[in-house]
Amino acid sequence: MSVTTATSSPTRTLAIDASGLAKSYGDKVVLDGVDLSIPEGTVFSLLGPNGAGKTTTVQILSTLIPADRGTARIAGHDLADDADAIRDVIGVTGQFAAVDGLLNAEENLRLMADLNHLSRAEGRRRADELLARFDLTEAARKPVVTFSGGMRRKLDLAMTLVGNPRVIFLDEPTTGLDPRSRRTMWEMIRGLVDDQGVTIFLTTQYLEEADELADSIAVLDGGRLVAHGTAEELKQRIPGGHIRLQFDSAAQLQGAFHLFPAAGRDDEALTLQIPSDGSIATLRAVLDVLDGNRVQARSLTVHTPDLDDVFLTLTAGAGSVPTPDVPKENDR
Template identity: 75%
Template sequence: MPATHTGASRVAPTAAAISAAGLRKSYGDKLVLDGIDLRIAEGTVFALLGPNGAGKTTTVEILSTLIAADAGEARVAGCDLAREPDGVRAAIGVTGQFAAVDNLLTAEENMFLMADLHHLGRAEGRRRTAALLRRFDLADAARRSAATFSGGMRRKLDLAMTLVGDPRIIFLDEPTTGLDPRSRRTMWDIIRELVAEDGVTIFLTTQYLEEADQLADRIAVLDRGTLIAEGTAEELKRRIPGGHIQLSFAEPHRFQLAAELFEAAVRDADSRTLRIPSDGSVPTLRAVLDILDGAALEADTLTVHTPDLDDVFLTLTSPADPTTSRSAS
């Protein structure tokens, strides 16, 4: 399935939903965040990638006011993180790695509880509950105990509970961990809808690189507390060597002629293929085709190979430290 980016059909917004400069955090002598800077546009999906212990969850905890940074400053939804924490909390929702659903309550009761926590009136709380349960396809299960829900249903309920407060910014910390592929794609569709239809800003941490590729307008890579790369998925992929255009020829003489045209190509005489280094851009592909046309040659097959986010992740990041504590994830 081709990557579908939420921002593809919209004019890129310029206002910052989240901005941070020099955020630092240590636990004892363990430096978890080493002065990171962020700027996340409103109405976009921002994905933070990194191995275990890189500092992803710590970043979310700081920006959502759960813990304080040791140094640096940040603004979330226009509010200063240190001086206006109540304003930040009023504008955000947080869905953690593990669903914060009370198994002893029904789906509806879990939603009512969140409405009470947000000090909604009884009528408004019931209205939002009913609307969100319908939106997340949970209306038929509204009066079932959450303990009977599948993993996918629990994650949907957890996100629905987050939306009771009508947040402008949602932090999703590894939201699809443990879900089967179908449930994961359902969650992706919900996230896309929240951004495209509601204008919500999503701050996503994930270890599923396909998830970031599918959803994120911009991606940052965090390693050992430092941001080491940031850009769109395509920009990050272009930073990694190994991209190439592969030409295959059925006839040996055409293969030989093409090999003479592309001296930098890696040749495989047995399969009669050429691998021509490429940055994945259209101009490079066009140049290869022009050379073939100029020589009146036609390849039997042509494929373009670009590095994926797995390559980006493995090339840029260090192996996770097995001694790293949970708090530094």
């Protein structure tokens, strides 16, 4: 399956263009012909159960391991022939914060500046800028070992940005964070795209995170892409959506049931549950039938499948939404 994000167009430059990526470890096939076309300035999210190949995909595209076959271009550079150029324009943030706990925040950032071959003055300026952006200025001289999980993740992302990458791979970046810290990270990630035009390749097992951030989502299972689209497009593919009508009396319920005989009926709650694809056209059709027959409902709610439903339906044998604490080695 080939994946092109929903925001792409024939004239929009691709940040990531991959074809036929494959990887095996012995007899274990981890990736089996993955195609990706991700435009600049978008957030792309790759979902899948543990062992699906998400981390392997990131490792290949970020030049950490070679693919067995397939081709890819990152920011216009060929993965096989120009890996050094790719490393100059990408950043990678893994599941666990790659910061030195014995150094303070400023020292961590200046170390990263040295690794990016920035001058001392430029490294100091860049460190100060990132400390301010991530609200870490007051903690700049404190040992990182004293930081909370959220502060460590913010510093980790700041370190990724020292070299001004145009493509950033975020491999489960909010694992272990509390809800407030997670939302702070979401705001920072979205700001990188909206304000600076950075392209984000996000893997996550928090399905709410993909729903919140991603312009386009792909589902990887057993090394193959099994679905792609926007969050709303994926939800509409899954059965279970419905319109719920509640009435004031049994007579009104009975009258509505005659109009929608395929609906589920709850006499005690005085409700009908009408199957729906979640579209405006379907909702309008239901309202037109009610109005045309002078049937009035007390309330109407539209229920659509969420990404949890999408995940469980599309991933074979997933069983349940995986937890984020499984070691990353399982993803190879």
